[in-house]
Amino acid sequence: MHAFVSPTPDATPVWLVSPDNWEGVKTSIDAAATAFAERCGFKPKAGRIQLLPGEGGTLAGALFGVDGESAPTRDPFAAGKLATSLPEGVYRFANAPHDADLAALGFLLALYRYNRFKSDSAPKPRLVAPDGVDRDRLERIAAAVAFGRDLVNAPANVLGPRALEQEAVKLAEQFDASVSMVRGEELLGANFPLIHAVGRAAGEEPRIVDFSWGREDAPKVALIGKGVTFDTGGLDIKPASGMELMKKDMGGAATALTLARLVMQEGLDLRLRVVIPIVENAISAPAMRPGDVLISRKGLSVEVGNTDAEGRLILADALALADEEAPELMLDFATLTGAARVALGPDLPPFYTDDEALAGSIGAHAARVRDPLWRLPLWRPYEAMIEGTVGDISNSGSGGGMAGSITAALFLRRFVDKAKAWAHFDVYAWNPKPRAHGPAGGEIQAARALFELLTERYPRR
16 A cells, blocks of 8 residues: 555546645636535635535545745655545546655555554555656555565564564565574673673573675765564563563564665665664563673673663664774664653654764655754763763663663663764654554654655765
8 A cells, every 4th residue: 555556547536735726726727616625615825724625526626735935844744634535536636746756655654554463444545656756666666665564563463573574684685684682591692792691581582683785895884773573671670660561562573674775776786784683671580780890892890770771782783793894884773761752743753873974864864755854962971971880881870860762872882982973763653643654553763764865865877
């Protein structure tokens, strides 16, 4: 359902109407339709829909209100509302939308439903791709986002560590990537002690999936995604309200896999490496304890100040692994801190990097494709907050909850030495309420912006 339909002469026209063009649109529809719309109280306000009747009970067209091009709140994905509001049928934009690519993509993204357990057989409207858009590319993006949303929406009883590993391996094999896995006690022999410590209390073994794709002498790009399939908080157990959405604590892994899928299906000219540490943070006799000191892959001793700060632990070993190859660019994704949500809300993930050129490029691409991201500082004076008492570094720090997203990023930075450029993304991976371009539930953030960046840097040969 993430595809356009071929042009057809009987596609129903939809006029995108703003205060700027309403008078002009009136000249494009007949006087009777204009009079009908005005009698119904239609105003060119964002989100308003007015169906226009035709002869014999047919639908002659529809009016859809959008913000003017200069409106500060203009949402280029607003046309996605049409996918959930129009009756079944084939539609076309009767006038060219501003940002046609994003309007069309918004429609495709809005068709998404997670239907593994609850079928949604209601007939959906279909859209003819607007003239001038890259239809195939938009369909690939929408399908990749749907893939990632499915992973985030899956409940933990069907997407535990084993199932998430299988999804990652399936993706790697689909594109002929070379893939390896390390599981359970083998993690200790392979020097992934933090991943093992976080996941050893769960019924399914902790593990790491590592796959590579692309020509070996191409520029190296590494993607790392936090794969906590469910987070109880460990012995520092969360309250029930804090556990409600913890099936989405593998949203970083879903983001990395979505971006990897986009890169591989586009055939970008880079050597891609994807590292996904996968655990369930559970409670049983072997669970790690507050006060434990663990020796990381990098050799830093990590003091466990809070067992609910487990994501940064598994990322630390994964980052250290990917860093050993000295990639040109390394990006990690994690549903890491509630502090990021307090600071920026659910729609605006913060990112962190020391690389000024990379930061500018990320910001520019995020704005261009409306995949919002906001840079926060790796504020060096806060390094003191993560100093351990008996270990080199603490996973919870001494900030009393202040600057939690920044101190988490500073913690991760300690495990990156050789990568030429690195950025960390503290994503939420969730829509708390329905959006024009998608329902409430799992969401993929940052992947579209970074796909545009990588496409510009490493175009296909």
